[in-house]
Structure formats: structure tokens, C-alpha cells
Amino acid sequence: MVAASGISALSLWRKVLVLFPVWPPVLVAPRAPGPCSEWFDNAWLKSKGFSADVCCWRNHTDCWQDGYDYGICCSDYDTSHYQHGLQSLGHVLLAPELLAKAALPLGDSLRTFGGASSINGTALDGRLPPLVGLEGELAAPDYATPRDFFIAVAPAAALAAQRASEADSSHGSVSVLFIMTAPGNFARRQAIRQTWLQSLGWPGAERLRYAFVAGAPDATTRERIPGVAIELREEQEEFADLLVLPSLQDIYWGWEHTAKTFLALIAVLARVPDASHFACLHDDVYVHLPRLAELLDARRQFQVENSGNGGFPAGLYLGNAYLGHDFAGHSSTDGSDYEAMHGHRKMPPVMKGGLWVVDSQLARWVAAMLSGPAALLPWRLWPSDDDSVGLVFGELDILREHALRHGSEWFDWRLGDRCDGDRLVVAHDLKTPRELFEMWVRHLAFGNPCHGVEGAGLVRLTSRPEDFVFAEP
Numbered sequence: 001m002v003a004a005s006g007i008s009a010l011s012l013w014r015k016v017l018v019l020f021p022v023w024p025p026v027l028v029a030p031r032a033p034g035p036c037s038e039w040f041d042n043a044w045l046k047s048k049g050f051s052a053d054v055c056c057w058r059n060h061t062d063c064w065q066d067g068y069d070y071g072i073c074c075s076d077y078d079t080s081h082y083q084h085g086l087q088s089l090g091h092v093l094l095a096p097e098l099l100a101k102a103a104l105p106l107g108d109s110l111r112t113f114g115g116a117s118s119i120n121g122t123a124l125d126g127r128l129p130p131l132v133g134l135e136g137e138l139a140a141p142d143y144a145t146p147r148d149f150f151i152a153v154a155p156a157a158a159l160a161a162q163r164a165s166e167a168d169s170s171h172g173s174v175s176v177l178f179i180m181t182a183p184g185n186f187a188r189r190q191a192i193r194q195t196w197l198q199s200l201g202w203p204g205a206e207r208l209r210y211a212f213v214a215g216a217p218d219a220t221t222r223e224r225i226p227g228v229a230i231e232l233r234e235e236q237e238e239f240a241d242l243l244v245l246p247s248l249q250d251i252y253w254g255w256e257h258t259a260k261t262f263l264a265l266i267a268v269l270a271r272v273p274d275a276s277h278f279a280c281l282h283d284d285v286y287v288h289l290p291r292l293a294e295l296l297d298a299r300r301q302f303q304v305e306n307s308g309n310g311g312f313p314a315g316l317y318l319g320n321a322y323l324g325h326d327f328a329g330h331s332s333t334d335g336s337d338y339e340a341m342h343g344h345r346k347m348p349p350v351m352k353g354g355l356w357v358v359d360s361q362l363a364r365w366v367a368a369m370l371s372g373p374a375a376l377l378p379w380r381l382w383p384s385d386d387d388s389v390g391l392v393f394g395e396l397d398i399l400r401e402h403a404l405r406h407g408s409e410w411f412d413w414r415l416g417d418r419c420d421g422d423r424l425v426v427a428h429d430l431k432t433p434r435e436l437f438e439m440w441v442r443h444l445a446f447g448n449p450c451h452g453v454e455g456a457g458l459v460r461l462t463s464r465p466e467d468f469v470f471a472e473p
């Protein structure tokens with residue numbers, strides 16, 4: 001999709017950067033903790049039960065933290081320097097139509113899926129209602145138990161399962177990226193659109209489709225951002241790539257976080273029931289998109305070649321495999337509750353958050369379970385989405401592949417991890433738009449998002465407990 005002129009402009013620009021190495025300024029993570037810095041967002045907001053990144057978007061919250069001014073709070077959100085720099089050097093953003101072409105529809109298109117009814121108006125509908133009367137609204141149900149949630153979404157899950165069963169995913173031609181995001185994370189979504197998601201326009205990424213997926217803003221978010229419904233609606237009108245699922249409140253530290261992940265999976269499955277793979281991403285990763293496209297293409301090719309011979313191994317769960325870890329949970333009783341359920345604290349292999357992939361068979365299994373069985377006896381949903389997903393898949397006879405090594409994670413900087421541009425997920429736990437831009441600029445200019453920040457540490461090849469022994473950075 002990328003124009004040849006775009007490539008030559010880039011290589012020219014690469015030369016410019018080599019000539020003027022002072023631009024862009026080199027800012028090496030980690031930064032000092034501070035309000036709205038990545039460290040602050042992560043540690044402080046999460047400890048208060050908030051999802052990060054409400055600050056500093058169009059000033060609507062005035063930094064919402066008493067005693068901090070905009071300059072202090074928002075400098076990590078200010079990417080104008082990078083944007084102007086990229087512009088002045090001839091870098092052109094993808095035409096919005098090109099991004100829109102890769103985005104999944106918010107509701108149903110007119111295209112029908114066999115005899116299945118429409119997802120419009122169901123728990124899978126990602127469209128926000130018309131602006132009139134929307135102010136301060138969008139309150140999702142307050143379920144007394146997770147089971148009530150499963151009961152509420154079962155009919156929509158049945159619809160997704162029906163579509164998937166009618167579709168032929170063995171020759172599916174696309175893979176879907178669904179990026180989990182919170183309603184208030186405007187700045188992060190925008191930075192992703194302007195950075196690594198731009199490589200959707202690069203050769204090789206033609207078979208990727210994507211969507212951001214959020215739940216409905218919870219009471220805290222609606223209070224902190226009184227205009228959130230209107231802003232979300234405007235965002236949908238502009239980019240048409242953000243599903244806001246109406247049947248679940250977006251709560252970070254709660255069972256809802258895991259519920260949202262499963263709901264998001266069936267929401268994208270219903271839209272592209274013949275996709276071969278579904279990649280779950282978080283909105284705080286820097287993904288090497290061309291490399292991900294390559295990996296998914298190879299998987300799809302393997303599936304096509306092996307379908308029909310009966311021996312095709314179905315059920316793939318691929319990611320950064322945490323092996324041999326004890327379950328920690330979130331609240332003080334989670335660990336003992338887990339032990340009471342399992343007789344031990346060890347977890348099965350869990351693909352850590354940031355990026356994991358399931359194939360169409362596993363996605364269908366989730367839709368089938370959500371269409372009724374989980375409404376009878378629900379899965380235990382722990383607040384950590386990645387742990388819970390791995391636990392739900394724990395007994396399945398599937399392939400668990402450790403393939404998506406992270407180059408660096410927020411806390412791994414402190415473990416001395418090296419930033420390694422050869423990874424699929426180059427960084428995880430990025431908290432501010434500026435960090436994404438820093439990597440993107442390096443990626444464009446030097447072909448390596450870690451250029452100049454490689455660091456002296458090691459790259460962890462595996463994610464077993466012994467790999468996390470603390471080393472001074």
C-alpha cells in the first residue's frame with residue numbers, strides 16, 4: 001500500500017538524521033517518577049485502581065491531580081516536537097482512508113453472514129449512540145456477579161459462534177489485531193495510530209485488520225472526564241476504529257478486565273469470522289508490526305497447507321510464555337483462593353499481556369463457551385487478564401508457543417533488560433505517547449526502534465522465575 005515515493009523520502013530522511021544526530025533528542029528510559037510520567041501512571045494509578053493515561057488529553061482533566069500544573073504533568077504527553085520534526089523531514093502520515101480500510105466495522109455492515117442476525121444492538125455492537133442525549137451517559141450494567149455478565153452476553157456469543165461456524169477459517173486470508181484500551185486512553189490510541197500502526201501501510205501488512213476495544217466508561221472515568229461520551233463519539237466519527245462495548249464497565253483491576261478481553265475476542269470474531277488468527281495487544285506496547293505480519297502469515301500458510309489432511313494441529317496460544325510462576329493475584333486473598341482451587345500455587349503456562357495470539361479454533365472455543373456454558377458455571381476471573389486467560393486455557397490440549405519475546409518491559413528496565421529492536425514486541429508498559437514516538441522515530445530513521453537505547457543489560461530469552469532474578473540496572 002505504501003507509495004514508492006514514501007520509501008525514498010524515508011531513506012533520504014534517514015540520511016538527514018545521520019547528518020544531524022542531535023535530532024531527535026535521546027531520552028533514555030526509565031525517567032524519574034513523576035505525575036503522569038510512565039512510572040507514575042503505572043505504579044500510582046494502578047495502585048489506586050485506575051487505568052492509566054487520562055491526563056493530558058486536550059487539557060480536559062487539567063491534570064486532575066491537585067497541585068500539579070500542566071507543564072509538569074503533560075510534558076511526557078507532548079509529542080509535537082516529534083510530529084513537527086517528522087513533518088519537516090518529509091514523513092507523511094498514512095491517508096486516514098488507508099487506516100480506515102484496515103479497521104474493523106463498528107457495527108454490522110450491510111453484508112449478511114448466512115442466516116445469522118445482526119450484531120447491531122447486541123453486546124458486540126461497538127457503536128456509540130447518537131450524540132443527542134449522550135452526555136454523561138453510557139453507563140454499563142453493574143453486575144452483582146461475573147455470572148450475571150456471562151448470562152447477559154451469552155446470546156451475543158452464540159451469534160459470534162454461529163458466524164464462525166459458518167465461515168471457513170482454514171483458508172482465512174486475514175489476521176486481526178485487537179488492541180485493548182480504556183475509554184480515557186485517548187492520547188495513547190492517537191499515538192499508536194501515528195506511530196507503529198502506521199506500518200499497516202508498509203508492504204506485507206496488507207492482510208492485517210485491527211480495532212481498538214474498550215468497555216463502557218465506568219463511574220470514575222465519567223466523573224474525571226465529564227465529556228467522555230462526546231469525546232469517544234467524536235473519536236469514532238474521525239477514525240471509526242474504536243469499539244466501545246456497551247455491556248461491560250471498563251475497570252482495570254477487577255474481574256471485568258478479564259471479561260473484557262474475552263468479550264473483545266468474540267466481538268472481533270463476529271466481525272471477521274473467517275480470520276485465521278487473533279492477536280490481543282495492549283495499548284502500552286511498541287510492536288514491530290511488519291514482523292508480526294510475517295509471523296501471522298507464516299502461521300496462516302501452515303494452516304492452509306495442512307488443512308484437509310486431517311493432521312492439522314488446531315488450537316494455538318502463542319505469546320511471551322511465563323513458565324513455572326506462582327500465582328500472585330491482586331488482592332491479599334487471591335493467592336490462597338487460588339491454592340484452595342488448585343491445590344498448589346503454580347500456574348500453567350500463561351502468555352503475558354502486551355501481545356498474545358490465538359488461532360481461529362481457540363477463538364471459536366471461547367465463543368462457544370461464552371454462548372451458554374460459562375453462564376451456567378462461570379470461569380473464575382481474576383483481575384489480571386493475562387493470567388486469567390492462561391488459566392482458562394489451562395486444561396486444553398493446545399499448542400502453547402513461546403514466540404513473542406519482549407525486548408523490554410517497564411519493570412524489566414530495572415532488571416537490566418536490553419532494548420532489542422529485533423523483538424516482536426519491542427517494549428511493553430510504555431505509558432506515554434512520547435515514549436512511543438521516541439521508538440517510532442528511531443525505527444523510521446535507523447530501522448531499529450532501540451537505536452541508541454540498547455543498554456548494557458541482557459535480553460531475556462525465556463520468562464521463567466529464575467530469569468527475573470534482580471540485577472542492578
Ligand SMILES: *[C@@H]1O[C@H](CO)[C@@H](O)[C@H](O)[C@H]1NC(C)=O
Nearest residue numbers: 057058059060069070071074
Ligand atoms: C493546555 O494547557 C496549557 C497550560 O494551561 C496550555 O499552554 C496549552 O496550550 C493547553 N493545550 C491545549 C491543547 O489546550
Ligand SMILES: *[C@@H]1O[C@H](CO)[C@@H](O)[C@H](O)[C@H]1NC(C)=O
Nearest residue numbers: 107108109110118119120127
Ligand atoms: C448496523 O448499523 C449500521 C449503522 O451503524 C448500518 O449502516 C447497518 O446497515 C446496520 N446493519 C444491519 C445489518 O442492520
